[in-house]
Amino acid sequence: MPDGTRIGRAVVIGAGVAGLTAARVLADHVETVTVVERDTLPSGPAPRPGVPQAHHVHALLALGAEVMEGYFPGLRAELERAGAPVWDWGERLCAVLPGGTPAPLRMGMPIQTFSRPLLEHVLRRRVAELKPVTVVDGATVTSLRTAGPGRVTGVRVTGGDGEEEIGADLVVDASGRSSHLPRWLVGLGLPSPRTTVVDARIGYASRTYTYPEGQSPPSWMGLLQPLRAPAFPKGCYAIQIEDDTLHVTLHGGGGTELPRDEDEFLAYARSLRSPIGDTIASLTPASPVRRYARTLNSRTAYHRLPRWPHGLIALGDAVCAFNPAYGQGMTVAALEARLLDRTLRRRGAFLDGHAFQRALARVTAFPWLMATIPDRAWERSGTARAVGAANWFMNRLIDTVPHDPRAYTTFSRLFHMTGSPAALLDPRLLSRVLAGSRRRSTTDMPSFG
Missing domain, CATH: 3.30.70 (Alpha-Beta Plaits)
Known part of the structure; x- marks a missing residue:
């Protein structure tokens, strides 16, 4: 038997965006998927206690929307029918940057804007309609069920029906910032994973x-x-x-x-x-x-643990949570679900959880830098020289954006994760950024009429 877990039954902890996209992927590969959610889920697009940030502006970046559409065909059209507008990022965004405001520029980058409750409602309904999936709400996962320290075999749950156990060949922790996984792993005899926090x-x-x-x-x-x-x-x-x-x-x-x-x-x-x-x-x-105010960035280094129990993976904010100001969380969750899909397709019915966590760390590496480099500038203690240099360069790039359509497009694609970070090394872009840019009055704003 390969060094992994053969999956017939899966349990997903959490019915947020990360949990729902993971459940959608798992439904293509396993016989049964049980999504366990602590909140009592609303029947319509309404906020819920477990997602307090839902009251604030959310963004699904262009790459995230593309990946979501692949797993939920017709998602954009359904959201549009619910009133969520679609618009071109360069043409209809008014970006008031420190160096000025770029003129409208058609980029061919369609963006759709909506409330977080509307998106969750549509995803939740779509996932619940999948034949292998059962959504259990009003239930809290209290611990992992194990067969010795090296294998997870399910979860223990408390809810309206009292305590019960749900058996699984794979447990997916998508419970977000409130994840108890570090404590559970210590209970299994593993060292406490290191968590890096950047709080602006x-x-x-x-x-x-x-x-x-x-x-x-x-x-x-x-x-x-x-x-x-x-x-x-x-x-x-x-x-x-x-x-x-x-x-x-x-x-x-x-x-x-x-x-x-x-x-x-x-x-x-x-x-x-x-x-x-x-x-x-x-x-x-x-x-x-x-x-x-719970906007700190946190990244738990599960990929660096010396051992990892079979039958367990973690993703979403349970592993890497971003300052929501950069709009990366939902898109990264979609990319992690895509990674899970590709891993299962490559491994067949087997999954090596430790290898998955290492691959997931690579998925989150660049978004982590994009969020934490500017946020570290708010820290009162001195930042590392490399971080300071990277922050200086990104600020210069952003200062070039209002006066350089090509720089605006390059940065927008980088922000929306549709462009490669290698674009920053383009000699033509480097020369324009490093040459500096003419400062424009902050009142000199182009018309959006």
């Missing part, structure tokens, strides 16, 4: 708005003003989503105090360089102000 102390305050009767939406579909340490501690991201709603998230870095009520929210928005303050002043609030 970035907070969010969000709310949604509707348009008064007769008032047209702004010409842009997305508005972005990113943070940059230390000179730009305030920013925002706003997107038009389903139900003709504008979803606005205000950012604050380095411990900046975020607004708590309606007056503070508007005052904060008006303090920004972007037009968001003027935009929302005439709109109708459709939600209270909601704050969120």
Whole structure:
């Protein structure tokens, strides 16, 4: 028998985006898939306690949307029928960058914007309709069931029916930032895995708005003003989503105090360089102000453990969680599901969990750098020289974007993970970035009309 686990039954812990995409992939390879979710799942697109960040702006990057469409054919059309608009990133994004605002540029990069609850609702319904899949909600996985320290054989669950055990040949931990897996592994005799944390102390305050009767939406579909340490501690991201709603998230870095009520929210928005303050002043609030501060990046080095139990893998935020400001989490979850699919197709009915964790670490390596290099600039202690140099280069690239359409396109593809990091080594791009760029007044904004 190969050094792996033959899979007939799988249990997925967590019904978030990572868990649902993993269950979708597993349904093509195994006889039964049980998704266990701690929350009582809503019947429609509504927030739930286990996803507190759902109240804030979410983004599915272009690569993530492409991968999701492959596993859920017709997903984009279904979301569009639910009101989620599709638009071109370069043409309809108003990006208020430290060096200026790039003019609209058609990139052929379709983006779809929606609320996190809508996406989860559609994915959850699609997954629950798959014949091998059963979704069990209102149930908490309390521990792993094992056959000795080297093999996981299922999970122990508590819920409305009391305690029970669910047997499995493969357990997938997709339980997110609240994962108990490090403690469970120590209980199996493994060393505690090392977790790296990068915390820029970035907070969010969000709310949604509707348009008064007769008032047209702004010409842009997305508005972005990113943070940059230390000179730009305030920013925002706003997107038009389903139900003709504008979803606005205000950012604050380095411990900046975020607004708590309606007056503070508007005052904060008006303090920004972007037009968001003027935009929302005439709109109708459709939600209270909601704050969120659990934005640290964390990466657990399961791939470096000397041993790994058969019948277990971990993915999603349970392994590598990103500051949500960069919009990477859902896309990385889709890439991890694709990795699982490719691994199972290559290995047949067998899965080497340790090899999977090493491969997953490679999937998360570049997104981790993209998130943590700018976030480390907020840390009060000195950063490593290499990190400082990388941050300097990325800032120079971003400063080139408003004045160089080619740099704008290259950076956008890098951000959306559709382009290779090797593009940064293109001599033509390097020469333009390193030559510096002309500073444009922050009030010199091109028209989006």
